[in-house]
Amino acid sequence: xxxxxxxxxxxxxxxxxxxxxxxxxxxxxxxxxxxxxxxxxxxxxxxxxxxxxxxxxxxxxxxxxxxxxxxxxxxxxxxxxxxxxxxxxxxxxxxxxxxxxxxxxxxxxxxxxxxxxxxxxxxxxxxxxxxxxxxxxxxxxxxxx
Amino acid sequence: xxxxxxxxxxxxxxxxxxxxxxxxxxxxxxxxxxxxxxxxxxxxxxxxxxxxxxxxxxxxxxxxxxxxxxxxxxxxxxxxxxxxxxxxxxxxxxxxxxxxxxxxxxxxxxxxxxxxxx
Numbered sequence: 001x002x003x004x005x006x007x008x009x010x011x012x013x014x015x016x017x018x019x020x021x022x023x024x025x026x027x028x029x030x031x032x033x034x035x036x037x038x039x040x041x042x043x044x045x046x047x048x049x050x051x052x053x054x055x056x057x058x059x060x061x062x063x064x065x066x067x068x069x070x071x072x073x074x075x076x077x078x079x080x081x082x083x084x085x086x087x088x089x090x091x092x093x094x095x096x097x098x099x100x101x102x103x104x105x106x107x108x109x110x111x112x113x114x115x116x117x118x119x120x121x122x123x124x125x126x127x128x129x130x131x132x133x134x135x136x137x138x139x140x141x142x143x144x145x
Numbered sequence: 146x147x148x149x150x151x152x153x154x155x156x157x158x159x160x161x162x163x164x165x166x167x168x169x170x171x172x173x174x175x176x177x178x179x180x181x182x183x184x185x186x187x188x189x190x191x192x193x194x195x196x197x198x199x200x201x202x203x204x205x206x207x208x209x210x211x212x213x214x215x216x217x218x219x220x221x222x223x224x225x226x227x228x229x230x231x232x233x234x235x236x237x238x239x240x241x242x243x244x245x246x247x248x249x250x251x252x253x254x255x256x257x258x259x260x261x262x263x
Binding site for chain 1: 153230233234235236237238239240241242243244245246247248249250251252
C-alpha cells in the first residue's frame with residue numbers, strides 16, 4: 001500500500017504485547033519516559049491525558065540543556081483500545097493517527113500517520129505530491145550547496 | 146506573523162506546482178519576472194500573482210531599486226519548511242527509541258516479579 005505523498009508516516013516494531021504498548025501511549029506515567037525526543041524531558045506533572053473522544057492530550061517538553069519549554073496541545077478524536085488512537089492539534093491542524101498491529105509472539109507494530117501537515121496540504125495541488133517535491137528540493141538544494 | 150503562521154503560509158505557497166517551479170528556477174540564481182515567465186504559458190500578471198504569494202511568506206525577495214527588480218530566493222525560509230519535516234521525523238524516531246527502551250525496562254521488571262503498575 002502506498003501512502004499519498006502529502007502525509008507523513010513513521011513505523012516501528014516493538015518487542016512488547018499490544019496492550020502494553022497502547023497503555024504506554026495514553027498513560028502519563030509511561031509517556032514521561034519517552035515523549036520528549038533525545039535531550040528533552042516531558043515531566044510527569046505537565047502531562048494531561050483524558051483518553052476519550054474530545055479529551056485533552058497535553059504535555060510540556062523541556063529542553064534538558066537550557067530549560068526552554070515546548071508545550072504541546074491536542075484533543076483526542078478516537079480512542080479504540082488497544083488498536084487505534086487519533087488526536088488533532090488545534091494550533092497547527094496536524095492530525096495524528098497511531099495504529100497498533102499485533103504481530104504475534106508479543107510483538108507490536110506502531111504506525112504513526114500524520115495528515116494536514118499543515119492545513120495547506122488539503123489542497124488538490126498538495127495531493128499531487130508536495131512532500132515528494134520538497135524532498136527533491138532538499139536534495140537538489142544540497143547539491144547546489 | 147508568528148513562526149507557525151509563516152510556516153503555514155510557506156507550505157501553502159509551495160503547494161502550487163507553478164510556484165514550486167519558480168522556486169526551483171530561483172535556486173539556480175536570481176531571475177527577472179520575464180525570465181521566470183518564459184517557461185510557462187502564463188501572462189506576466191499571472192506570474193506576478195505567484196511571485197506576490199512567494200514574497201508575502203518570505204520565500205523570495207525582490208530588489209527595490211534595480212530596473213528589472215530581479216527575484217531572489219530566500220534560502221533560510223525554504224530551509225525552515227524542509228527543516229520542519231526533518232525535525233518531525235527526528236522527534237518520532239527518538240521517541241520510538243526511548244519507548245523501545247522503556248518497554249524493555251517494564252518487561253524486565255515484570256519478569257523479575259516486581260510491581261508492574263508503573
